[in-house]
Amino acid sequence: MHYYHFLTLFSLCNFLPSGYSHGRLLDPPMRASIWRFPEFNYANPPVNYDDDAFWCGSMQTLYNQNGGKCGVCGDNWADPPPRSQEDGGKFGKSIIVRNYTSGQTIPLTVELTGAHDGYFEFRLCARNSRSEPETEECYNKNLLVLSNGSTRLPATRRKGIYKTTARLPPGVTCSRCSIQWHYRTGNNWGDCNDGTSAVGCGNQEIFRGCSDVAIT
Ligand SMILES: *[C@@H]1O[C@H](CO)[C@@H](O)[C@H](O)[C@H]1NC(C)=O
Ligand SMILES: *[C@@H]1O[C@H](CO)[C@@H](O)[C@H](O)[C@H]1NC(C)=O
Numbered sequence: 001m002h003y004y005h006f007l008t009l010f011s012l013c014n015f016l017p018s019g020y021s022h023g024r025l026l027d028p029p030m031r032a033s034i035w036r037f038p039e040f041n042y043a044n045p046p047v048n049y050d051d052d053a054f055w056c057g058s059m060q061t062l063y064n065q066n067g068g069k070c071g072v073c074g075d076n077w078a079d080p081p082p083r084s085q086e087d088g089g090k091f092g093k094s095i096i097v098r099n100y101t102s103g104q105t106i107p108l109t110v111e112l113t114g115a116h117d118g119y120f121e122f123r124l125c126a127r128n129s130r131s132e133p134e135t136e137e138c139y140n141k142n143l144l145v146l147s148n149g150s151t152r153l154p155a156t157r158r159k160g161i162y163k164t165t166a167r168l169p170p171g172v173t174c175s176r177c178s179i180q181w182h183y184r185t186g187n188n189w190g191d192c193n194d195g196t197s198a199v200g201c202g203n204q205e206i207f208r209g210c211s212d213v214a215i216t
Pocket of ligand 1: 099
């Protein structure tokens, strides 16, 4: 009897996510969060109450099922593209939420509803047509530099609003650009690939979101 209960508890714990971080990109509003901003009501953005949970399916899904691969906008890699938050997916209606100019310093705002250390990065995929693929390679071409010269904004254990600014790459214009928020948490113990192990190394939760913008 006791043994049975122990087993049940043990199995339940295996199904619970280890960290429980959560978050969303609010400026520029990511595709799955546009519905939170009344100024975009005209475009009838799809509602998603779980817009703080684009974490590649789950930690389990990301590493055990998908070998560490995540959709560019935080969906389960195993979902058929375009995945829900990708352009053309359920939330990817190509609603341009900001107009920027090339080289401009832009505000970036993230809300964490659960916080577990780690850091944020922001990337720009500069497409001029929706038919150009929105890929990891496209986002990797422009890792945005934050105003203090770093590319990573550290997250802490604090929930709430995180604000920073980044400079858009000079000379890059695009009518169908998108900005990717990438949040790698840092509270799990893991292998650092150098013979040591520490908190923050190895497998961590990943959260992502993508926003449609235009840069002239
Ligand atoms: C961006 O600029 C276009 C063209 O001028 C305009 O139609 C659109 O309303 C602007 N969008 C936003 C979010 O400011
Ligand atoms: C930039 O600011 C963050 C805190 O917001 C800090 O952790 C980081 O070390 C800074 N980077 C540089 C290069 O000053």
